[in-house]
Amino acid sequence: MRPEIRKDYIQDKYVIIAPKRAQRPHDIEKPVTQFKTEIPAMCAFCPQNINKVKPVYKKGRDHGWLIYVVKNIFPAVSLDNPESYGTQEVIIETPDHTKHMDDLPERHIASLLHTYAERTRALEKILNIDYILIFKNNGGAAGASLKHSHSQIFATRFVPPQLMDKSRKVFEYKLFNGRCVYCDTIDKESKGPRFVYKDQHVIAFTPYASMHNYEIWIMPLRHVDNITKLTHVEHHSFARILKRILKKITYLNLPYNYYFHQLVNDTDQHLYLKIVPRGSVWAGVEIGSGLVINAIAPEEAAKYYRGEL
Numbered sequence: 335m336r337p338e339i340r341k342d343y344i345q346d347k348y349v350i351i352a353p354k355r356a357q358r359p360h361d362i363e364k365p366v367t368q369f370k371t372e373i374p375a376m377c378a379f380c381p382q383n384i385n386k387v388k389p390v391y392k393k394g395r396d397h398g399w400l401i402y403v404v405k406n407i408f409p410a411v412s413l414d415n416p417e418s419y420g421t422q423e424v425i426i427e428t429p430d431h432t433k434h435m436d437d438l439p440e441r442h443i444a445s446l447l448h449t450y451a452e453r454t455r456a457l458e459k460i461l462n463i464d465y466i467l468i469f470k471n472n473g474g475a476a477g478a479s480l481k482h483s484h485s486q487i488f489a490t491r492f493v494p495p496q497l498m499d500k501s502r503k504v505f506e507y508k509l510f511n512g513r514c515v516y517c518d519t520i521d522k523e524s525k526g527p528r529f530v531y532k533d534q535h536v537i538a539f540t541p542y543a544s545m546h547n548y549e550i551w552i553m554p555l556r557h558v559d560n561i562t563k564l565t566h567v568e569h570h571s572f573a574r575i576l577k578r579i580l581k582k583i584t585y586l587n588l589p590y591n592y593y594f595h596q597l598v599n600d601t602d603q604h605l606y607l608k609i610v611p612r613g614s615v616w617a618g619v620e621i622g623s624g625l626v627i628n629a630i631a632p633e634e635a636a637k638y639y640r641g642e643l
Contacts, residue, residue: 379482420490436580443573473589516604540632547613
């Protein structure tokens with residue numbers, strides 16, 4: 335495949351898909367990507383320590399907890415700071431230090447998605463909260479500082495400019511075409527070479543202008559604007575394919591991030607989960623020009639994900 339410049343579905347973001355780049359020589363050792371699972375005596379998120387911290391939300395049985403949510407004690411934003419207004423929470427995804435997310439049962443991951451929805455519902459009621467980001471960093475190269483499986487919710491008054499731009503472009507597309515650009519994307523990608531998985535409720539595909547190696551999206555087939563609108567059945571559909579995708583990423587020994595963007599006052603978004611494996615490092619071209627080079631074509635990534643799914 336020859337290198338090809340591709341544009342994002344809606345925004346002015348461009349990627350060079352350049353598969354031959356993966357074959358260039360390397361003599362610099364790559365950093366270790368995944369966390370090992372040995373249990374340190376003082377893990378802050380293990381039950382013997384985190385149980386001393388009052389949760390803002392807890393999911394579990396009488397004899398213990400399944401998911402534990404606490405305030406982030408090292409936040410970048412706070413509700414008493416008008417210069418950086420907002421709040422952050424940490425979701426401890428399991429009491430078992432040795433389990434990664436792809437090790438958890440489907441029903442447990444569905445409970446995690448329900449927890450995201452419950453916390454989003456609570457945070458969007460706070461005065462002047464306009465943007466809620468749910469995200470997970472898995473592995474040191476993806477930004478995780480602790481090994482125990484966890485994710486976070488970041489809620490703030492500040493709406494990032496690129497999301498304002500995306501909302502405007504989505505609205506313009508609907509004015510001219512009468513449909514949601516992402517609903518149209520679902521129709522297109524469900525029939526194409528980047529298709530990975532589809533059931534009655536969700537679809538997974540590798541995006542046309544993937545900015546990262548093995549990037550993949552999961553979208554509800556219904557046009558819903560945030561995670562609070564998903565049903566119990568949709569949580570389980572999300573959980574089923576998310577677990578399988580994360581296992582495929584773990585097999586590649588790649589760290590990853592995933593995230594949901596949610597604009598509180600934009601009720602016509604189409605929710606999606608973006609999963610970003612961190613198999614490449616942005617260098618001079620990316621940092622200097624903003625033009626990303628991706629050495630793994632999304633069509634090839636989709637073939638990999640489709641295997642055994």
